[in-house]
Amino acid sequence: MKIIEVQNYDQMSQQAAKIIIETVQDRPQTVLGLATGGTPLGTYTYLVRDHQLNGTSYKQVHTVNLDEYVGKAPSDEQSYSYYMNKHLFEPANIPKTQTYLPNGLAANLEEEAERYTHTLQSLGGVDLQLLGIGKNGHIGFNEPGTSFDSETHVVQLTPSTRQANAKYFSSESEVPTQAITLGIATIMKAKRILLIVSGIEKAEILYQCLYGQIDEQIPASILQKHPHVTIIADQEALSVVNQKAEAH
Numbered sequence: 001m002k003i004i005e006v007q008n009y010d011q012m013s014q015q016a017a018k019i020i021i022e023t024v025q026d027r028p029q030t031v032l033g034l035a036t037g038g039t040p041l042g043t044y045t046y047l048v049r050d051h052q053l054n055g056t057s058y059k060q061v062h063t064v065n066l067d068e069y070v071g072k073a074p075s076d077e078q079s080y081s082y083y084m085n086k087h088l089f090e091p092a093n094i095p096k097t098q099t100y101l102p103n104g105l106a107a108n109l110e111e112e113a114e115r116y117t118h119t120l121q122s123l124g125g126v127d128l129q130l131l132g133i134g135k136n137g138h139i140g141f142n143e144p145g146t147s148f149d150s151e152t153h154v155v156q157l158t159p160s161t162r163q164a165n166a167k168y169f170s171s172e173s174e175v176p177t178q179a180i181t182l183g184i185a186t187i188m189k190a191k192r193i194l195l196i197v198s199g200i201e202k203a204e205i206l207y208q209c210l211y212g213q214i215d216e217q218i219p220a221s222i223l224q225k226h227p228h229v230t231i232i233a234d235q236e237a238l239s240v241v242n243q244k245a246e247a248h
């Protein structure tokens with residue numbers, strides 16, 4: 001695992017965007033695996049800025065998102081589809097037909113999860129997967145205890161994840177209780193993974209993810225086994241890692 005330490009959120013976003021831009025410039029048909037939430041917002045802002053200033057083209061890129069809430073239509077401001085259209089797909093001119101998210105409105109959610117796995121396979125898999133991490137170690141919506149062998153599936157969101165995401169809703173009770181997410185095994189098939197982490201509240205889990213036991217109770221710990229992971233983390237997020245290193 002390659003760890004890049006940066007000072008703050010802005011530098012993390014800039015560095016992550018740089019890696020994505022270089023990947024797309026190097027291979028215009030790149031399949032990007034994308035995440036939502038607070039962490040990647042700055043990265044998307046830098047991608048859009050570069051697209052506008054330097055003309056990096058996303059015309060041939062395909063994107064596959066990690067997850068979507070069950071029951072949220074793309075027109076719903078709280079859906080991940082809406083988030084992606086607003087923050088990246090539209091401003092970076094990524095053709096809509098080349099962007100994929102699970103359909104949270106599907107009548108049969110299990111079938112939808114399977115269909116999404118096939119979509120991913122038909123694209124030849126993800127070249128570069130952008131990931132954030134939850135305070136409980138989740139990646140995508142794979143909560144602690146999820147099997148490392150899991151493929152795309154429907155999940156019940158834990159109280160802690162619903163609480164963490166409540167800031168995007170008017171109240172916690174409005175946060176959906178289910179989502180469709182790529183599984184851990186699916187995520188691990190990405191050729192390269194770029195994990196971005198910022199803030200003191202992620203410091204303990206980042207330490208456990210990097211140096212703790214590889215355990216299904218800490219889903220992100222499986223990343224220790226991936227051959228090509230780059231972690232860009234700011235000083236706050238790396239504070240526990242650095243404290244423990246000093247103590248030794």
Ligand code: F6R
Pocket residue numbers: 034035036037038039040066067131132133134135138139140141
């Ligand atoms: C989002 C996702 C989640 C988030 C994680 C961190 O698509 O899959 O795993 O990456 O919940 O969220 P933030 O960045 O809001 O702290």
